[in-house]
Amino acid sequence: xxxVTQTPRYLIKTxxxxxxxxxxxxxGHRSVSWYQQTPGQGLQFLFEYFSETQRNKGNFPGxxxxxxxxxxxxxxxxxxxxxxxxxxxxxxxxxxxGVYGYTFGSGxxxxxx
Amino acid sequence: xxxxxxxxxxxxxxxxxxxTLSCTYDTSENNYYLFWYKQPPSRQMILVIRxxxxxxxxxxxxxxxxxxxxxxxxxxxxxxxxxxxxxxMYFCAFISQGGSEKLVFGxxxxxxxxx
Numbered sequence: 001x002x003x004v005t006q007t008p009r010y011l012i013k014t015x016x017x018x019x020x021x022x023x024x025x026x027x028g029h030r031s032v033s034w035y036q037q038t039p040g041q042g043l044q045f046l047f048e049y050f051s052e053t054q055r056n057k058g059n060f061p062g063x064x065x066x067x068x069x070x071x072x073x074x075x076x077x078x079x080x081x082x083x084x085x086x087x088x089x090x091x092x093x094x095x096x097x098g099v100y101g102y103t104f105g106s107g108x109x110x111x112x113x
Numbered sequence: 114x115x116x117x118x119x120x121x122x123x124x125x126x127x128x129x130x131x132x133t134l135s136c137t138y139d140t141s142e143n144n145y146y147l148f149w150y151k152q153p154p155s156r157q158m159i160l161v162i163r164x165x166x167x168x169x170x171x172x173x174x175x176x177x178x179x180x181x182x183x184x185x186x187x188x189x190x191x192x193x194x195x196x197x198x199x200x201x202m203y204f205c206a207f208i209s210q211g212g213s214e215k216l217v218f219g220x221x222x223x224x225x226x227x228x
Contacts (some may be wrong), residue, residue, distance in 0.1 A: 003157075043204065043218040056213045088156060098214050099146045104158035113218065 002027065004105035006091050018079040021108045025072050025093030031055075032074040033102060034066060037088040046089075049074055050096065081112045090096045115140045115207050119219035126195045127227050133180075134190045134222045136205030143167075144210040147181070149190045152221075153201040161203070165187065182195075195226045 004026040013019050025032050034046040045058040049068035066076040073095075078085055088109050092102035126132035141162070149161040164172045164181050171179050176196075180189045192199055196227045205219040 027209050033214065034215070035216075042220045043216075044217040045217075048214045050214075057214055058215065090156075090158065092158070092216075098216060099210055101148055101160040101163050102152075102216065103160070106155060106157040108154075 004091055004093050004103050006089075006105035006108050008108060009106065010109045010111075012113060013081050015081055015083060015112055017081050017083060018077060018111060020075055020077045021089055021091075021110070023074045023076075023091030023093075023105060025074070025091075026103055029093035029095050029103070030072055031094045031096055031098065032068055032072065033092045033094075033098070034074070034076050035092065036060075037090055038086075045092070048077065062106075068075045074099070083112050086110060086112045114208050115142075115145075115209070115217045116220040117198075117207050117217050119203075119205055119222050121222045122220070123223045123225070125225040125227055127194075128195055128197060130195055131191060131193045132195055132224065132226050134192075134205075134217055134224065136188045136190070137227075138186050138188065138205070138207050138217075140186070140209075141217050142205065142209055144223050147179075147188045148206045148216070149177070149179070149188075150203065150204045150206060150209070151199075151201045158204070162190065170195065190226075197228060200224060200226045 031050045033048040048056040068074045088107045090107045093103045147164045150158045202221045207217045
């Protein structure tokens with residue numbers, strides 16, 4: 001059974017650009033969540049999608065957005081990149097609720113220069 | 114709002130010995146779940162163990178066990194017979210039942226297992 005797949009693994013972008021990250025959940029999982037991991041702030045929740053609907057959103061500016069497709073694959077977009085957006089972005093999936101534990105991908109390492 | 118605190122930024126242990134990682138949390142809720150996740154250098158977060166708050170019995174998964182003290186809001190992880198492959202960052206996490214589907218993480222403990 002394939003795990004959670006995130007692409008790309010690494011990304012370097014210039015300040016002011018926009019970026020799109022992709023996440024394919026485990027087959028059959030309908031919930032996808034995104035987290036930002038930085039050395040200073042740790043792991044912070046960005047948003048969670050279930051059946052193409054955003055159910056929950058963290059405290060991030062509107063530059064951070066996401067969506068989920070009918071096949072449960074998810075993308076997150078960051079517009080007008082800032083140096084502080086450099087981070088590891090982790091995607092996690094669950095069948096429908098995270099109370100049984102999310103399965104995480106290996107993340108996308110975004111560097112903004 | 115819930116918070117999770119891991120007071121040990123770094124720990125080390127000798128191979129085959131036992132180590133305990135600490136975690137405390139704060140919540141006003143009665144029904145919730147707690148987890149320990151492991152993040153090795155490969156970056157992928159791996160679920161180590163899960164505890165349901167309404168169960169008094171401490172969870173155990175092979176060499177990993179927890180000491181869950183609900184009244185004290187404490188959730189420590191004990192690793193027995195430590196192995197080199199246990200070297201990783203360990204994160205304690207909290208999620209509400211029927212709530213926001215949001216995991217709240219502690220800052221993590223970097224565990225090094227020495228040969």
